[in-house]
Amino acid sequence: MIVVDRGRCTGCRLCVRECPVGAMVMEQRLAVVGSACVECGLCVRLCSRDALARNNDEQEPRVQCDSCPISCLIPAGFKGACRRYTNRGGSWFWKPRFWYRLAVGPET
Ligand code: SF4
Ligand code: SF4
Helix, strand or coil: CEEECCCCCCCCCHHHHHCCCCCEEEECCEEEECCCCCCCCHHHHHCCCCCEEECCCCCCCEEECCCCCCCCEEECCCECCCCCEEEECCEEEECCCHHHHHHHCCCC
């Protein structure tokens, strides 16, 4: 999971603005990682204060998406960083956008 070093966070909000799934929020002017986090690692790379890090603490079961090298760990009911794949009941599911279904036809 992603953890915040509250002693280093300056509350600049960069991670909140850039998180692709809106998982990062501000509480009392410090960053807090919410339950939608898929551990894409973007915020860890962006934080110039080194206030964010990944650790190996246990967390609820997640599905690891293998559609791209980011390999999001998607919590149940949430989407991956690309916003295309959803964890539904322990497996990831892709629902094509309307325009894609219109152009290509329904999935078989
Ligand atoms: S980018 Fe770093 S310093 Fe800025 S709010 Fe996020 S954790 Fe804090
Ligand atoms: S690791 Fe990715 S999904 Fe999780 S809070 Fe950071 S930017 Fe958002």
